[in-house]
Amino acid sequence: MTPPGNERVPIQSEDDIVRARRIARTYAQELGIGLTNQTKLVTAVSELARNVYVHGGGGTMQIEIVSNRGNQGIRLTFEDHGPGIPDINLAMQDGYTTGNGLGLGLGGAKRLVHEFEIESWVGRGTRVTIVMWA
Amino acid sequence: MAKGSRLAEILRNYEADLLEDWLREQRASGTLRPELLSETELRAQSREFLNAMQQAAQGGNLTDITTPEWKNTRDLLARISSIRASLGFSPAETATFVMSLKQPLFTRLGKEMDGQNLEGLLGEIWTVTTLLDKLGLYTTEVFIESREQIIARQHEDLIELSTPVIQVWKGILAVPLVGTLDSARTQVVMENLLQEIVNTASDIAIIDITGVPTVDTLVAQHLLKTVAAARLMGADCIISGVRPQIAQTIVQLGAEFTGIRTKATLAGALALALRDLGLTIQ
Numbered sequence A: 001m002t003p004p005g006n007e008r009v010p011i012q013s014e015d016d017i018v019r020a021r022r023i024a025r026t027y028a029q030e031l032g033i034g035l036t037n038q039t040k041l042v043t044a045v046s047e048l049a050r051n052v053y054v055h056g057g058g059g060t061m062q063i064e065i066v067s068n069r070g071n072q073g074i075r076l077t078f079e080d081h082g083p084g085i086p087d088i089n090l091a092m093q094d095g096y097t098t099g100n101g102l103g104l105g106l107g108g109a110k111r112l113v114h115e116f117e118i119e120s121w122v123g124r125g126t127r128v129t130i131v132m133w134a
Numbered sequence B: 001m002a003k004g005s006r007l008a009e010i011l012r013n014y015e016a017d018l019l020e021d022w023l024r025e026q027r028a029s030g031t032l033r034p035e036l037l038s039e040t041e042l043r044a045q046s047r048e049f050l051n052a053m054q055q056a057a058q059g060g061n062l063t064d065i066t067t068p069e070w071k072n073t074r075d076l077l078a079r080i081s082s083i084r085a086s087l088g089f090s091p092a093e094t095a096t097f098v099m100s101l102k103q104p105l106f107t108r109l110g111k112e113m114d115g116q117n118l119e120g121l122l123g124e125i126w127t128v129t130t131l132l133d134k135l136g137l138y139t140t141e142v143f144i145e146s147r148e149q150i151i152a153r154q155h156e157d158l159i160e161l162s163t164p165v166i167q168v169w170k171g172i173l174a175v176p177l178v179g180t181l182d183s184a185r186t187q188v189v190m191e192n193l194l195q196e197i198v199n200t201a202s203d204i205a206i207i208d209i210t211g212v213p214t215v216d217t218l219v220a221q222h223l224l225k226t227v228a229a230a231r232l233m234g235a236d237c238i239i240s241g242v243r244p245q246i247a248q249t250i251v252q253l254g255a256e257f258t259g260i261r262t263k264a265t266l267a268g269a270l271a272l273a274l275r276d277l278g279l280t281i282q
């Protein structure tokens, strides 16, 4: 099965988080991304999808195949219309949590992937984009 | 229209006849499933239903089955419906049980109202048909509910089954974790493990994560909590099955398993545990 290049999946439940992970893994395998980077990508997806679900009140994950000078990669965009993050620098710090997590999700996800970008608008939502190259 | 209905009267006067006609109708409908439900049981259920309906209909309200006078009928249908759900009937088959009463009732109404106005008969049939539709739908609702309960229970059983705690040696327990560690499962694992630590007076618990596909911060947190709780019960934990790619991921996540011993394989963890207890395998 060759996955289509552009797909958006809902993140509204625990099950959706598991599904998002599975979909990301399938794409990564299709692109020939190695086992270690597959595992890292899937773990980052788990963190960001859970943030969408827990902190953002649900949202979506968009999947795109991107390429750069002949190199292919997978770009994932996590989007929600939740409360947003007032201080992104603070939120990115390891150990910072407003819930009862370890506060490692955002910082960890950034370290796990090749590219990481976060935008947030208080009262309007949050968007996190990551890329993993093959 | 419902006010002047003769349904209650007919149910009362022709109880025995209606029961026989209805049973014949049910046999003909092909949804009887004699292999699942005996003739005696079917007869008992049918008679009870006719009785309950007769009593409820006496009140004159034949349009709203959510009112108190219909409570007995509803309860009875709920009971019949969940019995049938657990026996393996389909929702349609259970609804047909109720709906198949239409034919005998219509026939009886027709005979009773012979010579009277057609309009009156149509009114009666309309009243009875909507009433039985509502009661039939009610069995479907209850059916789905009890199915959901059965599924939820099976799900719980499955969780229990999929996280066995094994005593691998005197004083050593092992929990092989397989699959996605959601919060519900982790809770069960933790409780089972702590209980077994007490039951077997074990000193060491090996938590094997070979079968866990993703170790994210949530799983890490669950593991840390389990280890901390086991410690309070006097047992030391070893986490095994930490594959290289998982190890790298955990490091980059920044989750610190400080003070927790980890091993790549279950065998390695077991050797370590045995050494701790001063045992060696000859």
Ligand SMILES: Nc1ncnc2c1ncn2[C@@H]1O[C@H](COP(=O)(O)OP(=O)(O)OP(=O)(O)O)[C@@H](O)[C@H]1O
Pocket (backbone or CB within 6 Å): A047, A051, A052, A055, A056, A080, A082, A083, A084, A085, A091, A092, A096, A097, A098, A099, A100, A101, A102, A103, A104, A105, A106, A107, A126, B217, B218
């Ligand atoms: N999508 C989001 N919407 C709103 N707030 C968010 C979102 N994602 C993260 N945050 C905020 O940033 C904080 C840090 O997030 P991070 O993922 O690092 O830790 P956490 O989710 O609290 O714990 P965990 O270690 O389990 O991920 C969160 O506690 C939350 O306040």
Ligand SMILES: [Mg+2]
Pocket (backbone or CB within 6 Å): A047, A050, A051, A101, A104, A105, A106
């Ligand atoms: Mg998080």
